[in-house]
Amino acid sequence: MSAGAPYLHKDGLPLALTTPHAYRRPGFWRRLRTGNPTEAQLGLILLIPAALVLALVMFWPIAQVLWQSLHFERLNVPARGRPFIGFEHYQRMLWGSDMTWDARHLLGWRLLAFAGAAGLWWGAARGVLRRPTALIWTVIVVLVAGLWMGYHPGEAGRWNDARFWNAFSITLLITVASVAGSFLVGLPLALLANVESRWRWLVRIALLIPWAMPRVLVGVMFAWLFNYTNGVVNDLLGRAGIAGPLWLSRAEPAMWAANITIVWATSAFVGLILLAGLQSIDESLYEAAMVDGASRLQRFWAITLPLLRPSIAVALIFRTLTAIQTFDIPYAMTQGGPGRALETLGIYVSNTTNSLNLGYAAALAVALFVMSLAITVLYLRWIYADD
Amino acid sequence: MRVAVVVGTALLVLNGTFPLLWMMLTSLKDENELIRIPITYWPEAITFQNYVQVFEQLPFARFMLNSAIVSLTATVVCVLIAALAGYALGRLNMPYRRTLLTGIVMTSMFPALVLLVPLYRMFLGMEIPLLSPLVAFLHDLGMTFVPTEARTPNLLNTYWALIIPYVALSLPIATLILTSFFQLIPRDLESAALVDGCTRVEALFKVIAPVSAPGVVTAAIIIFVNSWNEFLLALTFNTAQNMRTVPVGITMYQGEFAFPWATISAAITVGVLPLVALILLFQQKIIAGLTAGGVKG
Numbered sequence: 001m002s003a004g005a006p007y008l009h010k011d012g013l014p015l016a017l018t019t020p021h022a023y024r025r026p027g028f029w030r031r032l033r034t035g036n037p038t039e040a041q042l043g044l045i046l047l048i049p050a051a052l053v054l055a056l057v058m059f060w061p062i063a064q065v066l067w068q069s070l071h072f073e074r075l076n077v078p079a080r081g082r083p084f085i086g087f088e089h090y091q092r093m094l095w096g097s098d099m100t101w102d103a104r105h106l107l108g109w110r111l112l113a114f115a116g117a118a119g120l121w122w123g124a125a126r127g128v129l130r131r132p133t134a135l136i137w138t139v140i141v142v143l144v145a146g147l148w149m150g151y152h153p154g155e156a157g158r159w160n161d162a163r164f165w166n167a168f169s170i171t172l173l174i175t176v177a178s179v180a181g182s183f184l185v186g187l188p189l190a191l192l193a194n195v196e197s198r199w200r201w202l203v204r205i206a207l208l209i210p211w212a213m214p215r216v217l218v219g220v221m222f223a224w225l226f227n228y229t230n231g232v233v234n235d236l237l238g239r240a241g242i243a244g245p246l247w248l249s250r251a252e253p254a255m256w257a258a259n260i261t262i263v264w265a266t267s268a269f270v271g272l273i274l275l276a277g278l279q280s281i282d283e284s285l286y287e288a289a290m291v292d293g294a295s296r297l298q299r300f301w302a303i304t305l306p307l308l309r310p311s312i313a314v315a316l317i318f319r320t321l322t323a324i325q326t327f328d329i330p331y332a333m334t335q336g337g338p339g340r341a342l343e344t345l346g347i348y349v350s351n352t353t354n355s356l357n358l359g360y361a362a363a364l365a366v367a368l369f370v371m372s373l374a375i376t377v378l379y380l381r382w383i384y385a386d387d
Numbered sequence: 388m389r390v391a392v393v394v395g396t397a398l399l400v401l402n403g404t405f406p407l408l409w410m411m412l413t414s415l416k417d418e419n420e421l422i423r424i425p426i427t428y429w430p431e432a433i434t435f436q437n438y439v440q441v442f443e444q445l446p447f448a449r450f451m452l453n454s455a456i457v458s459l460t461a462t463v464v465c466v467l468i469a470a471l472a473g474y475a476l477g478r479l480n481m482p483y484r485r486t487l488l489t490g491i492v493m494t495s496m497f498p499a500l501v502l503l504v505p506l507y508r509m510f511l512g513m514e515i516p517l518l519s520p521l522v523a524f525l526h527d528l529g530m531t532f533v534p535t536e537a538r539t540p541n542l543l544n545t546y547w548a549l550i551i552p553y554v555a556l557s558l559p560i561a562t563l564i565l566t567s568f569f570q571l572i573p574r575d576l577e578s579a580a581l582v583d584g585c586t587r588v589e590a591l592f593k594v595i596a597p598v599s600a601p602g603v604v605t606a607a608i609i610i611f612v613n614s615w616n617e618f619l620l621a622l623t624f625n626t627a628q629n630m631r632t633v634p635v636g637i638t639m640y641q642g643e644f645a646f647p648w649a650t651i652s653a654a655i656t657v658g659v660l661p662l663v664a665l666i667l668l669f670q671q672k673i674i675a676g677l678t679a680g681g682v683k684g
Contacts, residue, residue, distance in 0.1 A: 035586045042587055043481035050472035050491065050558060057555035058494050061505030068504065192395045203396060204670045206403025211677070212662045213407070214616035214634040217655050221406050224413065224648055232409060235426050268403060269677070276678035296388075325498040328618050332638065346500050350619065358504055365501040376496045 062369065068362035075356035082359075089363035093164050098157030101150045113145035164364065166340055167348040174259060174330075174344060175323040181263035182319055183312070186270030193271060194278045207275075210268040219332025222261040223248060226333075248334050251341035258330050258342055265329065266322070270315045277311025278304070317379040324371050345371075407659070414438070414653035421649055437653035441640075447654060449629055450636035455661075457546050457632060458614040461553035465561050465610045466603055468554070473565025474591065478577070488566060495559035499552075503623060506552055510542040510624060548624040549632070553617060557610040564609065564676050568602025569595070605676035608669055612662060633658040 031037045037045070069089055073082045091097065117138045124134040153159055193203045210218070225231050226247035234244030245253040281304065289299050327346035330336060336343035336351070343351070345368050352361040413421065414437050416430040441447050475481065476488045514520075515537055522537040542548045572595065580590040621632045631639065637654045640647055666673065 035588055037587065039479040040481040043475035043479040046471040046475035049468045050562060053468060053555050053558055054494055057552055058497060061502045062497065064505040065501055188395065189399055192392065192399050195392055199396060201670065202400050204674065205666055206400040208666045208670060208673060209403050209407060212612050212666055213659060214618065216618045216634045217637060217659065220638065220651060221410055221655060224652065225406060225409065229424060230422060230426050232426065272674055272677050321496050325500060327500060349500050353504055361504060368498050369501050372496050372498055376493055
């Protein structure tokens, strides 16, 4: 209000004529000093503390990890120092070291691929597929079969880090299984929690306890429930006449146990997000459907599920992001064991750090970071596509 | 259908509470009763010996104190910073605010694991850009009154080593929650104050602050729970017995091969008491906050 425009009139004359010098709008510092900054100024000032914290504790460390992953550093080999080695860690992780190219390596398979490419051109000549498509596939075949498949470790070299791919596939398995599981359990939880009843407070508590428990302690707790001789799970199975497996000392049951535990810990959260979605659905839609004679199941498929889609998207993607970082629960249950059956990427990073190979640990962490980033980008595209 | 709902609700409640109740039952049993086959469901002779053991074997009271100090400080600091940012992003008419909010929320997707090594180095003490080379240069010139070297202090095994990362890790979520709360406050409230002659800063403290109290409480609870539960950083940064937090401390009861389940379950029961109390007191608020943000899965 005080910041009037320069063409305002005073006493019937333009402001510029009544004042000895041209009117100037108060500048940045003046507005700040007088305690009356513009909204954008005030906003920027209020964002400074948050920006500082995030820059110092999030962005700076991540830049450091990226830089670190290009260096050799083993704290137990201090003599070698911290030399720059470029992308060697990534090469070791994804590709292999000292790989040689050999024209005769996997020759049969490669010739077969080239024969397939020739087949594509035959098909293109017959008009079965278009020429550009055939061209693209031919380029792919030349690169993969002509170049890539010719590489092998030879006498001196080594294949890529098998432990990384083991951790990668375990992380992927846990992600798929636990995200699907927590959704399949979380949806019924949300539907039940949405029912009006006297016991709603109890339902809310039952949904909040799994969320609020520390993940490590959930792992410890379930390790006790899954105990072979004295655990309650095997006791109940025994009463039903089933011999319970050695849950935590065999690879496959351990994977089941870990996934069940993760689903228990996370499905309540999915349920809460879906519950919020359910409560925002307009009741009158159901009433209209009831008038039209739709059955309960029809109403669920035609109204509830489609309108719940945004909440489902949010819940699934948050779950996926946290599932990729799975660390606490398998660590608390078996320390990544038996063997390496539960060694997720998170546990592998932590183990590599503990064995003081900081350079490679950084490269592994970057792999984890890239996976999270890819999913985040997907998530943002999904969210903004809805707007 | 009615029966199905009742049975389903009962299952839901059982599913959510059973593991914790089982821990409580276990903690009341004698060590010998635990290894008996078949297992007993209700303790035959209730004993509180395990709880005594929890506090005698390790300084568990100290763990609780450490967790409380770290979590409460992190909560206060984080709420203050997030409230300022949330007000800016939720209320003020500033350019790119949607993009800024997205950027801040995106940082919550960074795996905390990635921060492990760089933060460890940082807390171990590191060179300060510009200042450290300057001090070294002056010292080389013969100025003996300047310190030999300027580095950040070693923060490992202090509360700060945990408070700082916890503030940063919860900041995106807290900002998201508070932004959405500030957006709900009617704009007229503030405009009225401005018309009455308040400056923007006065309006912020006299009008907006009291109205936003519920949102602040919600954000605070969620930050507190996140900080109380954090494990990996606490395990790595604070290795001294006296500086351990509750989740890390509880994992220290197990020996190399032996699991004293009775003691561990008693420790878990005590360790999650503050969380259960928060849930009992603030169920509605926590749920409102979780669904505003989508917090941790």
